[in-house]
Amino acid sequence: MTGSDAHLQVRDLSVQRGGVEVLDIGEIDIPRGQVTVVIGPNGCGKSTLLGALQLVLHPTRGELLLDGAPMSADPVGTRRRMSAAFQEPLLLSMSVQSNVELPLRLRGVGRDQRRRAADLWLERFGVAHLADRHARQLSGGEAQRVSLARAFASQPEVMLLDEPFAGVDAPTRAGLIADFAQILSVTRPTTVLVTHDRDEALRLGDYAVLLIDGRVRQTGEPLDVFDHPLDREVAEFVGMDNVIERSRWPWRIAAGGGYVCVRSEQLSLSRGSGAVVRQVELIGPMVSVSVDVDGVSLAAQVSRPQWSAIGVGVGDEVAVCADAEAIHIIAAEDERSG
Amino acid sequence: MTGSDAHLQVRDLSVQRGGVEVLDIGEIDIPRGQVTVVIGPNGCGKSTLLGALQLVLHPTRGELLLDGAPMSADPVGTRRRMSAAFQEPLLLSMSVQSNVELPLRLRGVGRDQRRRAADLWLERFGVAHLADRHARQLSGGEAQRVSLARAFASQPEVMLLDEPFAGVDAPTRAGLIADFAQILSVTRPTTVLVTHDRDEALRLGDYAVLLIDGRVRQTGEPLDVFDHPLDREVAEFVGMDNVIERSRWPWRIAAGGGYVCVRSEQLSLSRGSGAVVRQVELIGPMVSVSVDVDGVSLAAQVSRPQWSAIGVGVGDEVAVCADAEAIHIIAAEDERSG
Amino acid sequence: ASGINEDELILATTTSLNDSGLLDDLAPIFESETGVSVKIISVGTGAALRMGAEGDADVLLTHAPEAERALVENGDVSSRTLVAYNDFVIVGPPDDPAGVAGMRDVSAALRQIAAHGASGAEDAAAFASRGDDSGTHKKEIALWTEAGLAPSFDTDDWYEEVGQGMSATLTVANQRGAYTLTDRGTYLALSADIADLVPLVEGDARLLNFYSVMEVDGGKGRINSEAAAAFREFLLRSDIQAMIGDYLRAEYGRSLFIPAGGETESAVAERARAE
Amino acid sequence: MELIWDGIREAARLWWAGDAQIIEITLRTLAISSAATALALVVGIPLGAVLALRRFWGRGLLVASVNTGMGMPPVVIGLLVALVLWRSGPLGGLDQIYTPTAMVIAQLLLSLPMVVGFSLASIQSINPRLIGQMWAMGANRWQVLWLLIRETRLGLLAAVMAGFGAAISEVGASLQVGGNLAGETRVLTTAMVLETGRGNFEVAIALGVVLVVLAFAVNIILTAVQQRRFIT
């Protein structure tokens, strides 16, 4: 992505909270009209980044640009081109309807237009029946949806969403994600979306930014970030449950330092030998199997029917096979920098 | 489950909120020393049920029994045998450490013992480094974890947890769920856990209660509830993405009313004919395919490698096969009641 | 009677007397002689008399002869004795727009003030009345009546009712450049801070200000009559009378209170007229 | 005790008879105290918001001063205002001493600390993230203030009532700067003091009853507003 595609740009940003620097970012370019997912462990600074982009948290250093112009030049104007749904559904003590209309009201939009927009988005998020309810009288998921409706109702250029689907029930969430993808593909706001859910990131994200400890550790296409982590810490975060030192990896592989990573669901098991089953656990429709290969412990995951087809138990031998494509190698620190 | 196994019993319970009855429960028996998962769509009354069990919301009718004795006889005593982590992490404005110690302090536990318990649980939930932080200075996930540590620290007989892992990052969540299962299997408190996550419900739950619109619609083993819904609404809630009227089901099946349900991931596709591909969508490592069989639209899901192996595109023909075991039939309303 | 607190004496008096500070000098002497502590409650004249009538005080020290006589007639007090006197003065702005300076006839002076006030002249000065039913206010009304006038704040623009104590009224008059009737003690105490007021009319025998002590009738219950009687005796004692006469004389160059223990008002007035 | 009954009866009688003076005094009281309270709100709420939300040098001292202001004796305020407005004072030329304006100023100074103090406390008790959300929704400075007022109306109405209460019940300053001039600056409290001094306890109580009924009526209205939107 070149600079000209970037709708939002973060340059040399440092934010402190409680006197401690919790965010230190060299640069991020948020592509226009696309969905950028921000991922990272708890406390890594995702919400802080969103707060800074919304000009709600004040950085100690750095610049934020919207369309190439510094945001700080006109904070209110900038904020009015954006909208945010924060991690908690921060509703004001007024009716649901008024909450959703509020951003439009603050922008001086007329009553009728406000009303139409609110009705539309409350409907889309499945909470139209709650329009007259006081915002304090909502269940957790209902409040979350109202907060989302509020963020969408002003149809901003930029949307900042912090875990928008947490607390939303599974079928609705699936529906919303589908709708969401469709809505975004039509109106194409630039969206920054924080999520802990891999599916959500893969499904909705065009671009991913991975933060750890307040620093950008990897950016790129979401699938690439999830499948090709640049270092061990990222590998662990993206759910590579097998991260094995390259030298101990039981199968033939070009020699070198670093690590070999593979997800448990990409190790296939079959009747045969080479590995000993150590532990078997049922996880819903899947079976999580821990096997020992030449003294290295590996985690594998197979579907229940597959497992019954293999028909072995703890202590028995099985054959383990890793799809060559699924294996990802992290170069050793020195090799990488070299 | 017989009455004697029940640690908590709900009898003929009705709870109103904002003047409207939002919970109307005939009976629920919560088995001792097991994990009961409460599932249901947003606003169905899950949190309300937990609030009633915690004697924080006051029912307009009905009885709650703990070990067969009415809870209302000694509310404070009853509450001290339980602990709760509500949907929002409701921390008090004091340090994280004091928050976690507070339930013990209220029970008159000495300083040293409190400190030890708090240290232990903060450590287990990965937030020991935040012990001296003021509770307002936490990220969303951190607060969630502190709230969990607080619920565990008093080591109660009964634990009521409302979406405890929402907002916790994916790897930590996986770790906590594993830990959790292990902790629960050792100390065996009776646990009531609200969740929107199917994996969590299957992995942790021994018993499931499914609420819709404030009423119990189905109870049983979690896998059974997910795989054998009793009616169409429940089927949709548990993620049966194909719920087809029995008469329109394209394959041979005993005649009758009602519906045939199957999950998209349990419809397998292969090279062949019989169905036309209508839509293909990549969802992370999976491919979601919409096919048309004799005018009936079905959703299927296959892994990326499988899909490339089949090698077809929109408009092409494929063969669709439903595993007989995966198909669940919901009898028609009249047949069921008959 | 039972329930009487023998150790304390409640003395209800007027603010202007209390503000002079005289009682703060006398009370300790009485206390050390008798062992009875004196609670000096300083309130408006009306309130002091009312407290006597309700039996909420044991002894009264006020300066409103007419109202006091009514108490005697009602039997609310068992005795009323003159203790001392001083005089009232009409003070006003130094430029004296009504031209009353040096007049000895109060009635004539008041008429002149009223006439000039009502004339609408540019320099017309107002008259500030206490308007609080205090001894001074009652005196003022009596003087207006004698002058054949009955001004009121409703109808007369130049007549203001302040409705506060003497010092507040003097402050208002000072700020507004108005005439007012004041007791000499308060005027002297405040003179440093009210430079815009000077004495204009004084010396008329009708301007005398009589302070009397009254014992509240013992029949009202819980009245410490014994101490009340002792206090009356005490005030009339010659050494105390002398102290009263000397009070602040050095400071102001004249007596603030002229002792007249046990005399009658008419006798004192006669003597004054003779001077 | 029977004095109190006499007072209540007297209050009823005065109102029943449509006593011109008491009506006039009551209206004047209401006008002066309402004006003072309104000004105190206009100045005090934004000030409280700034003190609650911004960190700046000297803020702590300012907060303590505001709190001290709540304990500032009316007599002291009255004296200070009088010193300024007296002829000899810096604003003596305005000729405002012993006028309703002077009383409004004194009562404003008395109720301002209440309003600032309680605005401060109630705005500080709002979740700071909710305030962030207000900004994020695109509110400008005044819109945020408006939203804060909406959110804290519980606390702010308490502030309004305390401010109004401080203004209407105050007597020391009103006497000093108003002078309790009949027909000009006499209000219910100063009239009460006068009647008490006169020994007309019944009338004093009657005036007190009028004052309390007045305050009660204002409060019933404000309380209705305050409690209307409170939901468990």
Place this chain on the structure above:
Amino acid sequence: MELIWDGIREAARLWWAGDAQIIEITLRTLAISSAATALALVVGIPLGAVLALRRFWGRGLLVASVNTGMGMPPVVIGLLVALVLWRSGPLGGLDQIYTPTAMVIAQLLLSLPMVVGFSLASIQSINPRLIGQMWAMGANRWQVLWLLIRETRLGLLAAVMAGFGAAISEVGASLQVGGNLAGETRVLTTAMVLETGRGNFEVAIALGVVLVVLAFAVNIILTAVQQRRFIT
């Protein structure tokens, strides 16, 4: 204006010289007002909590009465207390009129509505779910009260300061029920009134300065406590 400087200089001189009387008056003022405030807190905070958390018949009226109490003029309270404590009154036999006890009672009645009103407002502004969490943690009635006090210390300290301010700055009631007896019931405000009446404006201002300094000192301490734990 120069009067004020004279007053400040006089105040400094009196304190410097360790004037026994002013020290005595100051200590008495502090003792009486602190006692009244402490009692008001002990009674008022639980009352405020009950009004905030429980719904019962007549609650609205009670809330309005409390708010009206904030506008109750000290003169009315003083007169009512005096009517009760005077010899002719129902409790005259207790011989408590013109004693510090009578003053504590009057100041208590004055500051109680403040404390109740602000406890009510600040406890109502707590998230009701947080209160649910307190009960859920196993707190009994008193522990919940304790936790509520902890959570609302911002608002409650404002209430303390308003209550203390109302008590210490009040003069009408103190004069009426205390009598301003030298060495017994003379406090800073009543002494100020006396000195003003005597024309000793410097001394009156000096007393005012002492009062303000006193209130400021108390508030600096309370404000430090109040603001210490506030975090953005």
